């Protein structure tokens with residue numbers, strides 16, 4: 327089994343890579359702008375996920391027809407701006423990474439998965455797409471689009487042993503959340519029924535559940551401490 331994790335240079339992707347490596351799995355990750363430490367260099371390749379050619383070349387360099395492949399589409403970025411003041415290039419960049427980047431990976435791995443009649447694709451969506459939060463139109467649009475894309479691709483590949491699902495994450499104590507100012511974070515925590523940020527172990531457990539659940543496809547798991 328080969329586990330391909332995009333955005334494995336830091337945050338959730340890095341956490342998942344470490345967890346799978348500790349289980350002695352074959353893990354291949356990507357970084358883009360964060361240079362990996364010496365310890366993890368051999369597991370990481372430089373790939374801009376929004377560039378289709380780079381993604382295809384990376385996948386082709388790792389995967390062969392006989393491999394069982396798991397894809398964890400974790401790479402993501404964010405741009406906060408109210409719509410009437412948004413910079414259109416920055417807005418589009420979020421779509422290019424979060425939506426098109428995920429699709430680039432899917433497009434590159436599906437021929438191998440269909441040949442092998444096995445595959446797992448896990449996309450990363452967000453509670454932000456489920457709520458109307460001012461300033462998040464690019465991020466929310468990119469993450470909501472994953473739901474429709476996932477259903478369509480699930481139906482196309484359901485008879486091929488391939489599942490594709492999303493994790494709709496709430497607020498986790500890792501990664502992007504560290505950029506949120508302390509006062510806003512305090513407010514966010516109060517709105518979560520569990521009253522605390524999520525432990526990333528939950529994400530690892532969910533990824534493993536999806537890997538083992540062959541009847542789960544085209545859907546999303548909400549992991550958010552009861553927040554809606």
Ligand SMILES: NC(=O)c1ccc[n+]([C@@H]2O[C@H](COP(=O)([O-])OP(=O)(O)OC[C@H]3O[C@@H](n4cnc5c(N)ncnc54)[C@H](OP(=O)(O)O)[C@@H]3O)[C@@H](O)[C@H]2O)c1
Pocket residue numbers: 332333334335336337338339356357358359360361373374375376399400401402403423450451452453494495496497498499500501502503
């Ligand atoms: N943390 C949360 O609470 C939370 C909540 C909801 C959803 N999510 C989702 O979970 C995923 C991981 O989030 P995170 O918090 O771990 O984010 P993060 O700490 O900001 O890390 C983002 C990762 O994405 C990579 N990346 C960004 N642009 C890229 C590009 N063009 N090509 C390749 N890689 C690129 C980064 O690589 P470099 O640094 O090497 O450029 C980095 O490894 C994201 O999809 C995010 O939307 C997170």
